[in-house]
Amino acid sequence: MKVAILGATGLVGRRMLALLADRPWADPDPVLLGSERSAGVRLDFRGRSIPSKAVSPEDFEGVEIALFSAGAAAARRFGPIAAAAGAWVIDNSSAFRMDPDVPLVVPEINGGLLAAAGRGSGGIIANPNCSTIQIAMAAAPLELAFGLAEVHVTTLQAVSGAGQSALDEWRRQEDGLPPCDPPLFARPMARNVLPCIGGPAADGSFEEEAKVVRELRKILGRAGDLGVTCTAVRVPVQDGHSAAVRFVLQRDADLEAATAALRGFPGLVVASDPLDFATPLEIAGGNAVHVGRLRRDPDHRRALLAWVVADNLLKGAAWNALQIADLLAGGAATGADR
Template sequence: MTPKVVAVAGATGLVGNRMLQMLEERDFPVKSIKLLASERSKGKTLTFRGEQIPVEVLTEDSFKGVEIALFSAGGGTSKKYAPFAAKDGCVVVDNSSAWRMDPDVPLVVPEVNAEDIKWHKGIIANPNCSTIQMVVVLKPIHDAAKIERVVVSTYQAVSGAGVKALAEMRDQITAVLENREPVCKVFPHPIAFNCIPQIPQSDAFTENGYTSEEMKMVNETKKIMGDDSIRVSATTVRVPVHTGHSESVNIETQRKITAAKAREILSLAPGVVVLDDPANQVYPMAIHAAGKGETFVGRIREDISQSRGLDLWIVSDNLLKGAALNAVQIAEIL
């Protein structure tokens, strides 16, 4: 790939920072880089490859001459500015939910459906963090035995809700340990020493009783896997973990697949690391996945309640594979 002019929109946020980190660590061929954010970040500088880069205010004209733009600035911002970028000939890889279910926009996990990148029209969507790590593991099994049904419960880290959420968790932990009442500003209930079965923090629940986060997993899984016949039910829960989403996943397949065969298939799958020796207490955990780009799977076992079922435990860094790394991997294919 020839060196590209790159922009990162939302550069000062958690995921924006990780995008810069991934561009640097993966030695992405950057000719020059623009760091874009809201008016609040005007005057800030960020380090990229040892150089201090000033943060510019995101405008409709920010993308003239830019070839690839990584967006992690929220759905409203993406809806407003991504079309301007595409109009200027820039390819947008967007981390928000704004474009994911648009039929004209590919929703891509490179290990699963990289070929969909070919039909982009200027915008490519990065899936939801929880969906990404799940489909990376499920696609090889789907290819081998055809998955008919998925039931997933997630245990999602606080970093997925942003910098203010992490600060709130830290403050609440201190308050509880000092016998003070925890203050809730980001979350509807205390997150310290608690689990909240609601994501996002507000306006979460839809008419069918599922949250918007849960419906993202339902709909995005079908689109990425290219199979609308897969039945998916999800329960998403915020837990007091800093970084790293964990998922308990139960699948029903059309053709029986043993746990041993699943381990064999997954051990060869791109981007997947099998950690599955429970007798020696070896299984994926968030504290081990944090800071790593792979998706980890373990606790692989045959479902004793049905003849063609498997249970799996899937863990990944929600800021890396769940967001920044996946976006950069897409950019590498362009």
């Protein structure tokens, strides 16, 4: 199939290209697109060097799968153009996630939505927010087995979640250089933690927190009645988001049953000991979502506490998008490596 990647030179786009190389359905000549800034930058694909070019509407002619990872403004401009040209657009930005006509897909949870979509020719599919994906992966088996009443989350998010320029700025600060002007982070990022991701909202939350709340409800099909709270925190870690999560269940579940439900879900790696856990440093580069520190809330018999870690650039972005592409291309979603 003919594939285009918009944002191919970015952190997520480069990982998409690397994952695409293993797809038997992918045409040998992907169209690599970015802004004027990166026109001419050459990227490796199956041992060949392919130049990226500045995107224009004509680039989507004949494209069947368009992987978008270039932010919401570019997605709003080029998504409808690519879809009208017949491509399946899999968009990583927030542009279309809450559009009621656009499926918001984590393949292990609601990949079935693509069966209906796949019968058409072209359209837009949204990839959820990176933190939301890993939280949804841990929430979904508990929702299926016991029903969820509430989900309360504190995230600890890697700097790469904010893109290449954030990584560059963090490294500058770690080297003792002053913050850039205008500042990219609200306060110094080096040797610090920042409980503010995205723009502020009138209710006292920041944008990332609202994304987790509304996207989790949409993915689980619980828009009206699932209680969700989130505090999103940027931490000085390169790759890999962590989340401390409290799940309040609708029905009683002992720890054994909850562990079994999580273990049986594809794409999850579940620690067998409540004292065991994964860290971003250990799991970065892998596709799985890791659940550890699973334990009962001693003061609430229907509440469980867990520590959930995944690579934000892979399951949180590129891997989830490629799993969607696999389904649209007619194959089964490939399982996560462990």
